[in-house]
Amino acid sequence: MLTEENYRWDETTEIVIIGYGLSGAVAAITAHDLNARVILLEKQPAETHCTCSSIAMGVFLSLSDIKRATEYMTALNQVGSYPELPWTDAETVKAWITYTAQNKDWITRMGGNIKFLSNVAEFPHLPGADSLELWKYQGNGLRMMKFMYDHVAARNIDVRYQVSAMRLLTDNTGRVIGVKVADGRGNASREVNIRATRAVILCTGGFEESEAMKLQYLRVYPMYFAGGTGNTGDGIRMAQEVGADLWHMNCVSARLCAKFPDFPMGVFIDFSGGGWSQRSMKTEKEKAPAGFIIVDRYGRRYMTEELKPHTASYECGWFDSYKLEYPRVPSYHIFDRRRMEYGPLAQLSSGPTGPHLLYKWSRDNVAELRKGWIVKGETIAELAANLNMPLENLANTIDTWNRHCQASSDSEFARNSLELVPLDEPPFYAIRLFPGGSNTLGGPRRNGRAQVLNPFGESIPGLYAAGECGSVFGMLYPAGGGNLAECIAFGRIAAENAVREKA
Numbered sequence: 001m002l003t004e005e006n007y008r009w010d011e012t013t014e015i016v017i018i019g020y021g022l023s024g025a026v027a028a029i030t031a032h033d034l035n036a037r038v039i040l041l042e043k044q045p046a047e048t049h050c051t052c053s054s055i056a057m058g059v060f061l062s063l064s065d066i067k068r069a070t071e072y073m074t075a076l077n078q079v080g081s082y083p084e085l086p087w088t089d090a091e092t093v094k095a096w097i098t099y100t101a102q103n104k105d106w107i108t109r110m111g112g113n114i115k116f117l118s119n120v121a122e123f124p125h126l127p128g129a130d131s132l133e134l135w136k137y138q139g140n141g142l143r144m145m146k147f148m149y150d151h152v153a154a155r156n157i158d159v160r161y162q163v164s165a166m167r168l169l170t171d172n173t174g175r176v177i178g179v180k181v182a183d184g185r186g187n188a189s190r191e192v193n194i195r196a197t198r199a200v201i202l203c204t205g206g207f208e209e210s211e212a213m214k215l216q217y218l219r220v221y222p223m224y225f226a227g228g229t230g231n232t233g234d235g236i237r238m239a240q241e242v243g244a245d246l247w248h249m250n251c252v253s254a255r256l257c258a259k260f261p262d263f264p265m266g267v268f269i270d271f272s273g274g275g276w277s278q279r280s281m282k283t284e285k286e287k288a289p290a291g292f293i294i295v296d297r298y299g300r301r302y303m304t305e306e307l308k309p310h311t312a313s314y315e316c317g318w319f320d321s322y323k324l325e326y327p328r329v330p331s332y333h334i335f336d337r338r339r340m341e342y343g344p345l346a347q348l349s350s351g352p353t354g355p356h357l358l359y360k361w362s363r364d365n366v367a368e369l370r371k372g373w374i375v376k377g378e379t380i381a382e383l384a385a386n387l388n389m390p391l392e393n394l395a396n397t398i399d400t401w402n403r404h405c406q407a408s409s410d411s412e413f414a415r416n417s418l419e420l421v422p423l424d425e426p427p428f429y430a431i432r433l434f435p436g437g438s439n440t441l442g443g444p445r446r447n448g449r450a451q452v453l454n455p456f457g458e459s460i461p462g463l464y465a466a467g468e469c470g471s472v473f474g475m476l477y478p479a480g481g482g483n484l485a486e487c488i489a490f491g492r493i494a495a496e497n498a499v500r501e502k503a
């Protein structure tokens with residue numbers, strides 16, 4: 001561990017915030033408005049800066065009823081565990097709820113352009129689910145972050161792009177008193193020690209882009225994510241070095257997404273057409289325009305394809321201990337001419353094919369067919385051969401699916417009857433899918449004051465965390481908008497408590 005004797009200070013401020021996504025921006029604005037001097041570090045260059053926050057849909061949660069929201073979060077926290085051992089302690093959940101209930105008003109007061117989206121929680125059958133309000137920043141995450149960047153700029157907050165935090169610096173009592181950074185501005189990178197007289201706040205996101213951490217910590221491998229290009233788990237490792245406990249490391253907010261060998265990120269697929277992977281179909285008018293199924297690598301269906309957008313990836317984690325493989329990794333999105341011709345197969349509202357335009361998906365899907373991202377077969381036999389999949393399985397699966405469609409009833413997985421469109425118009429197509437999607441949730445454990453805790457539950461003086469770096473969510477994610485809600489809530493909590501630290 002680096003301690004005071006080993007280093008000299010190059011400069012001093014009151015609060016150092018590491019990472020310029022939504023949580024970092026909110027923490028910086030809050031600390032500045034409470035009269036603290038702030039340095040905000042971002043390792044990416046300004047010109048190409050892309051975060052989970054800016055690539056997001058821009059949906060965030062607010063809450064209409066604190067008591068009901070507490071019931072919901074309490075129920076959620078016990079799934080896969082039990083009351084004595086919730087995924088997240090009651091005090092930290094309470095802090096999230098108290099501040100999240102203010103999110104809508106906070107953004108509105110700041111002048112943000114938001115619109116009410118829905119009340120649909122990820123698990124509507126759990127008690128209190130109706131207390132969640134999903135709001136959307138108009139123009140998606142990119143516009144939301146532009147709005148935040150403007151606020152930061154208007155305050156003249158000292159933002160340093162291309163400066164990567166490397167290690168936390170402590171005094172000989174273990175208090176975090178600064179950060180060692182690699183300053184990549186100018187011609188050569190140089191190491192600089194920045195003293196933080198009050199606190200350091202970690203806003204470095206998760207570990208979506210660290211293969212080593214994903215292998216060690218997640219329930220299934222490989223997993224791919226559609227954002228977080230700078231999120232290589234740096235904040236988690238830095239916190240570990242100064243004694244942080246970790247939590248939620250095997251938890252994710254994820255579904256199934258495409259990953260192509262010659263493109264670095266996961267891509268969200270618009271499975272049935274209509275712009276979004278999970279459609280809410282209630283009336284005959286909303287019937288899916290095209291059919292699709294998801295099969296494992298042997299051509300077998302294994303779940304209802306009405307994917308839970310932040311949970312479905314857990315379905316891929318089954319490991320075959322005889323064959324020594326994950327039979328559902330990869331899985332395949334199987335569709336026919338109807339879906340191919342319906343419109344872009346990628347989601348255009350977020351992720352690399354969204355407004356950030358890291359990849360411009362073609363309107364007619366033909367460019368991606370030519371690249372081999374979409375696999376084609378004139379017949380089911382040809383598709384199975386091209387996928388290296390047992391023909392008998394795939395043919396049986398499609399045949400059974402078509403019979404379910406004819407009967408208007410999916411007797412295997414009870415899929416919404418409005419999605420029962422047969423696969424009978426050749427050619428047939430497939431896209432390779434992997435577990436993945438939005439983001440990891442694990443990182444340093446924090447309390448309701450956003451203080452990072454050691455394995456004995458004691459706070460590490462001078463160290464705070466916000467956002468996805470040690471998210472408060474455990475196995476189950478409450479609803480679309482949970483993470484951005486957490487960035488706003490815990491960005492504020494961390495900054496409010498950090499400025500109270502004695503200089």
Ligand SMILES: Cc1cc2nc3c(=O)[nH]c(=O)nc-3n(C[C@H](O)[C@H](O)[C@H](O)COP(=O)(O)OP(=O)(O)OC[C@H]3O[C@@H](n4cnc5c(N)ncnc54)[C@H](O)[C@@H]3O)c2cc1C
Pocket residue numbers: 018019020021022023024041042043044050051052053054055056057058059060061163164165166203204205206225226227228229230231232234235350351352437438439466467468469480481482483484485487
């Ligand atoms: C495609 C997609 C859509 C999503 N849509 C939504 C949505 O609509 N609603 C929702 O609630 N959630 C959504 N999410 C999840 C949500 O966007 C993220 O969880 C959230 O934005 C994380 O914010 P953050 O501030 O914690 O981290 P990020 O926004 O990821 O920012 C972290 C920053 O830290 C920087 N950094 C990392 N290490 C260092 C270092 N050592 N030194 C300096 N800087 C460093 C990174 O470069 C990055 O800029 C989505 C995610 C994806 C991928």
